[in-house]
Amino acid sequence: AALKALDPRVFVDERFGLPTVRDIIAELEKPGRDPRPGFKTATFAEGVDDIKDLKPGMLLEGTVTNVAAFGAFVDIGVHQDGLVHVSQLADRFIKDAHEVVKAGDVVKVRVVDVDIKRKRIGLSMRKDGGEGGAPRGGQRDHGGGKPAPRSPAPQRQPEKPSQGAFGAVLAEAMKRK
Template structure:
């Protein structure tokens, strides 16, 4: 197509690249043939007008917090930027830059009721999260996207130790 354009108008390729006035004066219908249709011709002219343009949207990446590189660097209440890596029926996993994804439970995705997490987030989304809880030994990170949500106090989820089974058995009733 480009060869046909330069031959028809007796110009060099360098003379037509980024030459807006010349390229807008072209009639794309004049270059349609068995191999190239109207849309393809228009795409070629657009590329000649702005060579090297990338039609994809701007690629955004999360900015991981400096100094937070491993699970043990995390502290409750930290607000971090991350990328959704997986969406499940119980929540979403978020890469926050510590080589271990954290979980945002379905109840912590938003202030509204969520039946399906994929209605709120999708893989690749960049999100702000707050660290709720960190279990370094089990490599578990609990996160929330509700930034006003407060972390659970330490040992809030742990049950009090149960008494020894022997102590739990009732002494036989005396007559």
């Protein structure tokens, strides 16, 4: 009833014309409907309210609060944002964190490290569970998360030098001295 009593012409100014004001009033007449687009928020884990409640390996949901070239800061509901380093944002190489996330994104993270004294939380978004890059030194991962064992290098037997024609003459000359 209050909306029907409004005169749309009263709200017209240099920013909003009569058609716009009428549209707004018409939208307000629809009960229980919010004309704004949907807004997703992170669901924080129950019982995780303080940095002391965090343990490495925990899977949590959080909201990206800030993005820098070196990583993204994520609010996980413990009054201290955690850092997802750029190397932990994806299972592939990322040059800049802005390639993967933006502020406001809801993400799933895994707690990697908790430093209560310095109030630092290390997080990862990698699905492979790895905390570093690819295996190094030419070793490949053959399952189980461990590199294949290296076989010991074959032991070489010392070879007897081949004399050849020049070597034979030189050896003979050395004997005569």
